Amino acid sequence: xxxxxxxxxxxxxxxxxxxxxxxxxxxxxxxxxxxxxxxxxxxxxxxxxxxxxxxxxxxxxxxxxxxxxxxxxxxxxxxxxxxxxxxxxxxxxxxxxxxxxxxxxxxxxxxxxxxxxxxxxxxxxxxxxxxxxxxxxxxxxxxxxxxxxxxxxxxxxxxxxxxxxxxxxxxxxxxxxxxxxxxxxxxxxxxxxxxxxxxxxxxxxxxxxxxxxxxxxxxxxxxxxxxxxxxxxxxxxxxxxxxxxxxxxxxxxxxxxxxxxxxxxxxxxxxxxxxxxxxxxxxxxxxxxxxxxxxxxxxxxxxxxxxxxxxxxxxxxxxxxxxxxxxxxxxxxxxxxxxxxxxxxxxxxxxxxxxxxxxxxxxxxxxxxxx
Amino acid sequence: xxxxxxxxxxxxxxxxxxxxxxxxxxxxxxxxxxxxxxxxxxxxxxxxxxxxxxxxxxxxxxxxxxxxxxxxxxxxxxxxxxxxxxxxxxxxxxxxxxxxxxxxxxxxxxxxxxxxxxxxxxxxxxxxxxxxxxxxxxxxxxxxxxxxxxxxxxxxxxxxxxxxxxxxxxxxxxxxxxxxxxxxxxxxxxxxxxxxxxxxxxxxxxxxxxxxxxxxxxxxxxxxxxxxxxxxxxxxxxxxxxxxxxxxxxxxxxxxxxxxxxxxxxxxxxxxxxxxxxxxxxxxxxxxxxxxxxxxxxxxxxxxxxxxxxxxxxxxxxxxxxxxxxxxxxxxxxxxxxxxxxxxxxxxxxxxxxxxxxxxxxxxxxxxxxxxxxxxxxxxxxxxxxxxxxxxxxxxxxxxxxxxxxxxxxxxxxxxxxxxxxxxxxxxx
Numbered sequence: 001x002x003x004x005x006x007x008x009x010x011x012x013x014x015x016x017x018x019x020x021x022x023x024x025x026x027x028x029x030x031x032x033x034x035x036x037x038x039x040x041x042x043x044x045x046x047x048x049x050x051x052x053x054x055x056x057x058x059x060x061x062x063x064x065x066x067x068x069x070x071x072x073x074x075x076x077x078x079x080x081x082x083x084x085x086x087x088x089x090x091x092x093x094x095x096x097x098x099x100x101x102x103x104x105x106x107x108x109x110x111x112x113x114x115x116x117x118x119x120x121x122x123x124x125x126x127x128x129x130x131x132x133x134x135x136x137x138x139x140x141x142x143x144x145x146x147x148x149x150x151x152x153x154x155x156x157x158x159x160x161x162x163x164x165x166x167x168x169x170x171x172x173x174x175x176x177x178x179x180x181x182x183x184x185x186x187x188x189x190x191x192x193x194x195x196x197x198x199x200x201x202x203x204x205x206x207x208x209x210x211x212x213x214x215x216x217x218x219x220x221x222x223x224x225x226x227x228x229x230x231x232x233x234x235x236x237x238x239x240x241x242x243x244x245x246x247x248x249x250x251x252x253x254x255x256x257x258x259x260x261x262x263x264x265x266x267x268x269x270x271x272x273x274x275x276x277x278x279x280x281x282x283x284x285x286x287x288x289x290x291x292x293x294x295x296x297x298x299x300x301x302x303x304x305x306x307x308x309x310x311x312x313x314x315x316x317x318x319x320x321x322x323x324x325x326x327x328x329x330x331x332x333x334x335x336x337x338x339x340x341x342x343x344x345x346x347x348x349x350x351x352x353x354x355x356x357x358x359x360x361x362x363x364x365x366x367x368x369x370x371x
Numbered sequence: 372x373x374x375x376x377x378x379x380x381x382x383x384x385x386x387x388x389x390x391x392x393x394x395x396x397x398x399x400x401x402x403x404x405x406x407x408x409x410x411x412x413x414x415x416x417x418x419x420x421x422x423x424x425x426x427x428x429x430x431x432x433x434x435x436x437x438x439x440x441x442x443x444x445x446x447x448x449x450x451x452x453x454x455x456x457x458x459x460x461x462x463x464x465x466x467x468x469x470x471x472x473x474x475x476x477x478x479x480x481x482x483x484x485x486x487x488x489x490x491x492x493x494x495x496x497x498x499x500x501x502x503x504x505x506x507x508x509x510x511x512x513x514x515x516x517x518x519x520x521x522x523x524x525x526x527x528x529x530x531x532x533x534x535x536x537x538x539x540x541x542x543x544x545x546x547x548x549x550x551x552x553x554x555x556x557x558x559x560x561x562x563x564x565x566x567x568x569x570x571x572x573x574x575x576x577x578x579x580x581x582x583x584x585x586x587x588x589x590x591x592x593x594x595x596x597x598x599x600x601x602x603x604x605x606x607x608x609x610x611x612x613x614x615x616x617x618x619x620x621x622x623x624x625x626x627x628x629x630x631x632x633x634x635x636x637x638x639x640x641x642x643x644x645x646x647x648x649x650x651x652x653x654x655x656x657x658x659x660x661x662x663x664x665x666x667x668x669x670x671x672x673x674x675x676x677x678x679x680x681x682x683x684x685x686x687x688x689x690x691x692x693x694x695x696x697x698x699x700x701x702x703x704x705x706x707x708x709x710x711x712x713x714x715x716x717x718x719x720x721x722x723x724x725x726x727x728x729x730x731x732x733x734x735x736x737x738x739x740x741x742x743x744x745x746x747x748x749x750x751x752x753x754x755x756x757x758x759x760x761x762x763x764x765x766x767x768x769x770x771x772x773x774x775x776x777x778x779x780x781x782x783x784x785x786x787x788x789x790x791x792x793x794x795x796x797x798x799x800x
Contacts (some may be wrong), residue, residue: 009691009692009693009694009704009705009706009707009708010692010693010704011693011704011705011706012693012704013704013782013790013792013793013796014695014698014699014700014701014702014703014704014777014779014782014792014793015699015700015701015779015782015783015792016693016695016699016700016702016704016720016722017378017537017699017700017783018730018782018783018785018788019376019783019784019785019786021784021786022730022731022786022788023731023734023737023786023787024731025786026737026739026786086734086735088734145735149738258374258741258744258745258784259739259741259786260739261739261740312737312738312739312740313737313738314738315738316740317738317740317743317751317753317754318740318743318751319740319743319744322740361754364751366749367749368622368748368749368750368771368774369609369610369613369619369622369747369748369749369750369774370609370619370620370621370622370624370748370774371621371622371771371774
């Protein structure tokens with residue numbers, strides 16, 4: 001037996017066992033977490049019909065199918081025609097869901113009757129969703145991956161690029177303020193739930209929140225806490241219910257705790273809360289909660305904190321880097337929203353912070369074992 | 372160390388399976404070099420007759436360890452064969468077994484009572500002449516490891532009973548069945564190192580071994596038996612030292628410079644055999660595990676072809692996906708099952724094609740950073756990997772690639788299945 005010759009074996013390097021966590025599995029977990037958020041948004045928003053006659057829940061559902069469908073089909077097509085592009089259907093699906101969830105839909109009750117040209121309802125919204133998904137998957141996911149690595153969050157970058165021409169009307173509320181369209185109070189002064197403190201616009205910040213995010217058909221406005229925490233009917237699809245985002249996010253992080261960059265979420269939210277309170281003192285707000293609730297729980301803040309700021313490809317490697325990233329993101333977001341009047345400024349803040357990642361990755365705190 | 376990765380042990384059956392003596396091979400394939408350090412030269416020629424324990428390869432260099440014949444017989448061939456210690460083919464002496472049991476008596480045993488009157492130089496010489504090397508995998512000549520400069524003082528011996536590698540239970544069974552011999556090995560070490568204190572460290576999961584160790588070491592002077600929750604990575608000497616004593620040995624420094632010697636269980640058993648039985652290192656306990664029907668712990672002669680072990684266990688050689696020796700995390704996949712058992716073969720792990728799960732293929736890094744948080748020596752595996760794949764070895768060195776202990780944890784956790792550990796290992800070399 002000793003001299004029995006055997007066939008050559010396939011040799012590979014150690015280790016010969018691996019953790020059950022794979023890239024695909026992480027993407028599947030993420031997909032289902034965001035899908036749960038999307039389903040909650042569809043359910044909540046099915047109560048609303050926009051001036052064009054489209055049911056808002058249906059709009060979200062169709063928009064989700066369009067965003068995910070385009071992303072997956074393009075991913076498969078690129079995979080077919082190129083040899084060096086990696087097909088990852090789950091990753092494309094996650095991207096598609098993020099596209100729909102970071103898209104602003106809904107018609108605030110205070111804007112009903114106004115023709116703003118803003119793509120916040122079907123069928124115009126579908127065109128924008130499709131365009132964002134297409135540009136995002138092709139330019140910011142595939143081309144950048146082939147070129148080396150993704151520099152910026154694909155969904156955020158694509159949305160910003162597509163909506164850039166309509167920036168004043170879609171994103172920057174100071175424009176509305178100046179034109180008197182929506183009567184939005186600015187954050188760069190004292191605000192309050194019940195009184196006009198800073199004199200901007202004709203509404204208190206509290207009534208703005210209720211009118212902008214509350215159920216348009218409600219007989220009486222819901223409390224600010226209820227609107228910001230439980231159910232919003234305008235803004236980012238993914239922000240319809242802050243509690244849904246928080247629960248889905250925490251479950252996701254608990255399942256894949258060591259793989260998801262929860263430190264970014266934690267440091268971002270803590271920093272946002274701290275900065276909100278500081279600004280409340282600086283601007284002598286009428287109360288401490290209105291600014292805090294706005295900054296923490298608008299869709300662009302809470303959804304981004306859990307599902308966009310934690311995109312592994314465009315964020316720092318190390319735990320310390322992730323904390324720096326989260327803090328930087330919070331500072332930029334607060335500054336943009338406060339002084340540019342760009343509500344939803346986290347999108348721009350995220351893109352800027354994404355570009356700082358190569359620098360943050362150079363920071364090293366602590367030394368290797370024994371040094 | 373809070374972030375050390377837990378890896379499933381896969382030891383439930385093997386740890387309860389007593390050591391069995393594996394039959395001597397019909398033809399032993401003894402590798403001339405199995406140690407770290409200087410290369411040996413063959414001392415025999417084709418046609419020579421050899422007896423059990425006869426030295427058949429050695430070096431005149433200091434950092435070396437001789438090799439002995441495991442069986443009685445005739446040298447029929449000297450040729451290269453795949454050497455799992457180095458992961459390439461090296462010279463081996465093929466000895467045809469004549470079935471005789473004649474033993475070489477060059478290495479004379481001493482009695483336990485005579486230990487106190489035996490000089491440390493004499494003990495070190497016996498360890499050297501017995502060909503003992505680190506049997507946990509490193510393969511460093513033990514006599515050199517224990518030759519502490521006169522101006523240094525070892526204050527603590529850590530007996531490494533962690534055996535972190537999944538599937539491997541050779542050390543655990545030795546702790547259960549050869550406890551008294553391990554105690555004798557530790558006594559030899561204490562004598563050589565001027566009676567430092569002893570900490571016997573094992574994992575809390577090795578329940579039976581712990582009980583035996585506590586019983587056997589209970590009356591030994593300045594000796595403490597510790598069972599801790601230890602992860603796989605803490606089987607590494609430096610990481611174990613941190614877990615037990617709380618300090619880290621700087622890379623490049625020998626552990627004795629920090630006052631500590633960490634010694635593996637199999638090696639202690641071999642030391643006791645050499646000193647008190649006059650037996651050179653010609654056999655070792657190895658665990659047969661993986662996709663086998665029944666995991667076993669085998670006392671096997673060094674030089675036994677792996678194919679003999681597989682055949683005796685009814686393993687279909689056509690269904691082999693991999694045969695891994697020396698541990699599933701840090702070991703080597705054999706190029707051929709004709710490769711023999713070496714002094715470092717702590718386990719033979721067979722994985723069948725028919726049971727292989729379809730795993731994820733290697734993909735691009737997703738930058739999750741998991742390899743950073745999982746690394747027990749706090750280097751940045753993915754950054755080093757990126758530097759090496761771009762050919763920037765200078766950058767890899769700046770990123771402390773040489774500090775890597777090649778534990779494989781980074782590759783284990785990587786969701787993109789990047790070969791991080793093997794790439795860093797290449798950079799170190």
